[in-house]
Amino acid sequence: MNYPEIVRIAETKKETENIKTFRFKYNKKVRPGQFFMVWISGVDEIPMSVSYTDNFKGITVEQVGEATKALFKMKKGDKIGIRGPYGNGFKTPKGKVLFVAGGTGIIPVASLIEKIKKKNAVVVFGAKTKKKLFFMDRIKKSKLLISTDNGSFGYHGFASELVEEALRKEKFNSIITCGPEKMMKKILDLGIKHKIPVQASLERFMKCGIGICDSCAINGYHVCKDGPVFDDKTLGKMKDFGKFKREASGRRVRI
Amino acid sequence: MNYPEIVRIAETKKETENIKTFRFKYNKKVRPGQFFMVWISGVDEIPMSVSYTDNFKGITVEQVGEATKALFKMKKGDKIGIRGPYGNGFKTPKGKVLFVAGGTGIIPVASLIEKIKKKNAVVVFGAKTKKKLFFMDRIKKSKLLISTDNGSFGYHGFASELVEEALRKEKFNSIITCGPEKMMKKILDLGIKHKIPVQASLERFMKCGIGICDSCAINGYHVCKDGPVFDDKTLGKMKDFGKFKREASGRRVRI
Amino acid sequence: MKLSTEISGLKLRNPTILASGILGETGGTLLNVARNGAGAVTTKSIGIKPKKGNKNPTVLETEYGLINAVGLANPGIDNYENEIKTALKSKIPVIGSVFGKNKKEFVLVSKKMENFGVNAIELNMSCPHARGYGVEIGEDKKIVYDIVKNVKKTVDVPVFVKISVHTNILSLAKNIEFAKADAIVAINSLRGMKIDLDLKIPVLSNKIGGYSGPGIKPVGVRTVYEIASNVKIPVIGCGGVMNGKDAVEYMMAGASAVQIGSGVYYRGVDVFKKICDEIKLWMKKNGYKRIDEIIGVALK
Amino acid sequence: MKLSTEISGLKLRNPTILASGILGETGGTLLNVARNGAGAVTTKSIGIKPKKGNKNPTVLETEYGLINAVGLANPGIDNYENEIKTALKSKIPVIGSVFGKNKKEFVLVSKKMENFGVNAIELNMSCPHARGYGVEIGEDKKIVYDIVKNVKKTVDVPVFVKISVHTNILSLAKNIEFAKADAIVAINSLRGMKIDLDLKIPVLSNKIGGYSGPGIKPVGVRTVYEIASNVKIPVIGCGGVMNGKDAVEYMMAGASAVQIGSGVYYRGVDVFKKICDEIKLWMKKNGYKRIDEIIGVALK
C-alpha cells in the first residue's frame, strides 16, 4: 500500500555545513536511483533519493527550505514517514562507466558507484567549493576527477569540462549523471556526440509519487514513475529538459 | 462472494402434482443438508435445500406461494440466481442410520441416503397421500417404511408411529430427520429416550442466509449458519423448537 | 489495560457495540452477542407496528462491503418486550433502536422501549433506503431537532441520535446537541446500489440499499472527526470497523465507542472479543493504559 | 462492436473519459492519455489564478481507494492555453474542467477555456476538500442554477456539471437540467479521512480529503441511477470504475459514458484501452453490438 510507514531515525551524520544523512531501518528492497517520499509530519512530504540502499536505509538531505529545515532539526529516535521506493532507478551499466555528479547529484549515484568494480568506474564530481564535497569516502576507491567552481579543491571549473577531457582520453560504455539540469543537458549532448548511452536522474515537483497527480510531468513523462532516471533516447524527446520545469501550481517556468 | 450467480435451468422434472425438480450447473461443492438462496428475479429470493449435490445440482420445490409459483412457471433455459451453499449440512452418520422424512422433508435427506450403504439405512417416509410420495427411485435401495395419513399407500398413520416400531425392533446408531417441526420434535424425544443421537434439519424465515440479519433466529442460534441441521444437544436447548417460529417481521408466533 | 468507557453515564465494559440491524432482532441473539464480548448491544430498529420489510434479496455482499435493504422489518414495539427482557439478562447495556414516521411515533416507541427496561434509546434518523423514514427525516434539521427534543422530554435514559452522511453535517450535529441528545452515532450505511450485469437490474428488490462495511470507513472516520470537532456531546463511531486498528482510528477521531455491524459478517459473531483483544494489543505496543487516553487525540 | 457514444453532440470514440485531476494538469500528459485509448480527456480543474494547492501529503492510498486533498492546485487559466493546445493535438474531445469561488469566476474561466479551443466545459461544483469552492458551492442548488445558467449563456460548447454526493441529489439534478446544462457528471470523490495511528493525526495535510476508487462505486452507481431516472439530460458516471464490468454497470444505471480517475493508479495509464477491451469482450459474450443498447437498461 502506498502509505507512509513510520520509522525512527537511528543515526544522523553531518556531511557538510548544510547536508545531513539520516539512517533508519526500512525493509523494502531499493535500487540505486530510486527515491522515497519522506513525511515530516505537520510540515510536508518531500521526495528524497535513497542514499544508502541496504537494509539500513539512508537519505541525505540538503537544507534548502521549510521541510528540509524541519528534517534537519530531527534527532535520533524521532519519527518520519517513509513511502516507496518509487521510480525506476538506474539500470546497472555494463563495461566502463563515467559517473558525472554535480553537487547533491552525488546522493543517488553513490550507492551505484559502490556496486561497480573499481576499474570500471570513473567519477567526475563537481561542487561549488571544497567544503561542499561529501561522500568522498564512499567513492574514493574509483578513479576520481574533482572540480570546484572556485578552485578550492581539484580542477578549477565545471565538471562538464572534466567530462570532455575524460571522453577524449578514454573509451566509456555508459554515462550516468545527476546534478543541475543544465549540467546534465551538457552531459547528454556530449554523450550523443560520443555515441555513449546516457542515464540522467531528474527532479521535478512531486506530490503523489505514484504517477497520478501529474505534478512531476515533463513532456508527457512522469519523473516519479517513468523516471527519475531517463535514457538518452527519452531525454532527446523531452523538449523541456534543461529548459523548463513546473512549479507546485503546475505552471511551466524556465529553469 | 455471497452474491448470486446466474445459472440457466437445464432440466425440470415434475415429481408430484405440486413438486418439481430443477437441475442446473453450479460448480461449488455441496454437502447434503445445505441449501441455496434462489433468486427469482423481480419476485423474491428464497431458501431451497440442495436436492442433488453433484455438479449437476438440483433443487426440488413445492409450490406454496408467490415465489415458488413463479419458479414453477420457469422452463429450461430460464435464468435463476443461486448463492450458497449455506448452512452446515448433515454430519455423515456412522453405523446404522434411521432416516425419518415427513413430506418435503425427504428433499434434503435423499442425497444423503444415496451415500449411505444400503444395509446401514432404514428410511421412514411419511406423506399425506400416495400421490405426494416422490424421490422413491432415489431411496428404494434402502429398507423403506412408508406411511400415508390416509392409508392410500403403506402404513395408515403417522411416520412417528413407524419410527417407534423400528426403534423397538432394531438398534440404530443415529437418527436423521427432516419434516414438519412437530414431527421432528417427536422424533427428537424418541431419540433421547432411546439414547440415539439425532440430527434434525430446521426451517426458518430467511433473508441474508449468511448469519447477520437475525431473521432465522431460534433461541440465539441461526438456522442459516449454525444450522439448518442441529444435533439433539443443541435442539434440547432450543425452547422454541417445535413450538414457535418467526414471521418475516421477526414476530414470534406459534407453529 | 482498561477498555471501559462511558457515554453520558452509560458504562460500557469495552467500547465495542453491536450496531442496529445486525443480529439484533431477537433477544436470544442479543444475549449471544453479549456472550461474544460486546460492550453493549443495540436492537434492530423498532417501529410502532409489525413490518415485514422488503422482499428478498435484501442483504448481499458487494466488493468492499455489504449492501442491504431490509426495509425496517421488525415485529413492532408491542411484540418486543420479551426480546428486551431476554437481552437484559446479559447485564450489559441494551440500547433500543427506534424509528418512526414522525415525532408522535418516535416518542411513543421510545417511551415503550424505556418501559421495557432498555438502558438507552437510539433514534434511527438515517435509514438509507426506507421511504418516509430514515434519511428523509434525518435530512431536515428542524424535524430532527423537534423529535429529539420531544423524546428527551419523555424518557429518562440517555438518548442517542444516529445520523447519516449529510451534506450539512455540522449544522445537523449542532441541532442535535442543542436538542439535548446524549450522543450522536455516525454513520449509518451509505445509499448505494449494485446492478446485476447478467439480469440487468438492481439486485436488491428495493433497488437502492445501504452500503456498509470496510469500504465506507474513510467516510465514517471523517464524519466522526467533523462532529467531534464541533459538538461537546459524545460521538459513537460506526462504519467499517473490522479490527482493532479501525476502532482505534475512530476513537482517535473522537469516538467514545464504536459500533460494529458488517464486521460480524466478515469476522464472525466473536468479532467483539477479537477487536477488544486487538485494541489491547495495540495499546500495549503503544504504551496506553486506558482507552480514554486515545479518544480524540487526532482532533487538533 | 461499436463503442462510440455521444453526449449532447460531443462524439466519443469510446465511453472512457479521463476524470479531472488525475494526470490532467499538463498538455503532454493529456496527449499521452489519449494515446492510451481514452475516448475523451478532462483537464485538471482550472481556476482564475495560479494556486499551489495544499502541502503534502496530498495523495495517498487507503484500503479500498485513494484519498487526496491536492487543494485545486493549478497554473491558472492564463497559463493554460498551451496545455490545451497540446492536448487538442490528440484529436479526441478535450473537456476543460473549471472551478471558481463565484459566478463571475466560473463564467470568466469558462469563456477563456472555450477560447483556447476545448470541446466541452465541465463545471466542478464538488471538490470535497477545498474551502470556499467545491462542495460548499454545489450544496446550494440556487447558486448552482445561477452559475450554470450564466456559463451556458456565455459559451457555445456543451457544459457539463460535476456534482458530489448530496443529500438532496434529485432537486439538485433537476435544477441543473432546468439551467440547461448539457450533462451531469456524478460523482466526485466522497469526503473522507484517514488517521495515521502511529502519529495520531490525519495523514493528509488538509486533514479531510476526497475518497475515490473502488470503495465508492456503489454510491456512484446509485447516484447515477437516481439522476438518470429523474432527468433527461445525459449523465456521465464516475467513481470507482476499475474494469469493463464496472463501466457496464454504470452504463446500465444510465451513464452515457464513464470517467476514470483512480483506475489509472490501479491499472496504469493504459487503463482506457484495457477497459475498452473488457467492455468489448462483455458485449460479445452478451450479444450486444452497440454500446447505446446498454445505456440505461437497468432503469425501469
Ligand SMILES: Cc1cc2nc3c(=O)[nH]c(=O)nc-3n(C[C@H](O)[C@H](O)[C@H](O)COP(=O)(O)OP(=O)(O)OC[C@H]3O[C@@H](n4cnc5c(N)ncnc54)[C@H](O)[C@@H]3O)c2cc1C
Ligand atoms: C526524485 C527526487 C529526488 C530528490 N532527492 C533529493 C536528495 O537526495 N537530497 C536532497 O537534499 N534533495 C532531494 N530532492 C529535492 C528535495 O525534494 C527538495 O529539496 C525538498 O523538497 C525541498 O523542500 P523544502 O520544504 O525544504 O524547500 P521549499 O522551500 O519548499 O522549496 C525549495 C525547493 O525545493 C523544491 N521542492 C519543494 N517541495 C518539493 C517537492 N514536493 N517535490 C520536489 N521538489 C520540491 C522546490 O521546487 C524548490 O525549488 C529530490 C527531489 C526529487 C524530485
Ligand SMILES: Cc1cc2nc3c(=O)[nH]c(=O)nc-3n(C[C@H](O)[C@H](O)[C@H](O)COP(=O)(O)OP(=O)(O)OC[C@H]3O[C@@H](n4cnc5c(N)ncnc54)[C@H](O)[C@@H]3O)c2cc1C
Ligand atoms: C433451509 C431451508 C430449506 C428449504 N428447502 C426447501 C426445499 O427444498 N423445497 C421447498 O419446496 N421448500 C423449501 N423451503 C421452504 C421454502 O423456502 C418456502 O416454501 C418458500 O420460501 C415459499 O416461498 P413463496 O413465495 O412461494 O411462499 P410465500 O407465500 O411467501 O410463503 C409461504 C410459506 O413459505 C415461507 N417462506 C416464504 N419466504 C421464505 C423465506 N425467505 N425463508 C423461509 N421461508 C419462507 C413462509 O414462512 C410461509 O410459511 C426451505 C426453507 C428453508 C428455510
Ligand SMILES: Cc1cc2nc3c(=O)[nH]c(=O)nc-3n(C[C@H](O)[C@H](O)[C@H](O)COP(=O)(O)O)c2cc1C
Ligand atoms: C443488514 C443490515 C441491517 C441494518 N439495519 C439497521 C437498522 O435497522 N437500523 C439502523 O439504525 N441501522 C441499520 N443498519 C446499519 C448499521 O447499523 C450500521 O450503521 C452500518 O451497517 C454501518 O456499519 P458497519 O460498516 O459496521 O456495518 C443495518 C445494516 C445492515 C448491514
Ligand SMILES: Cc1cc2nc3c(=O)[nH]c(=O)nc-3n(C[C@H](O)[C@H](O)[C@H](O)COP(=O)(O)O)c2cc1C
Ligand atoms: C488525485 C486526485 C485529484 C483530483 N482532482 C480533481 C479536480 O481537480 N477536479 C475534479 O472535478 N475532480 C477531481 N478529482 C476527482 C476525480 O475526478 C473523480 O471524480 C474521483 O476521483 C472519483 O473517480 P475515481 O473513483 O475513478 O477516482 C480528483 C481525484 C483524485 C484522486
Ligand code: FES
Ligand atoms: S508526483 Fe504525482 S504524477 Fe509524479
Ligand code: FES
Ligand atoms: S437468514 Fe439472516 S441470519 Fe439467518
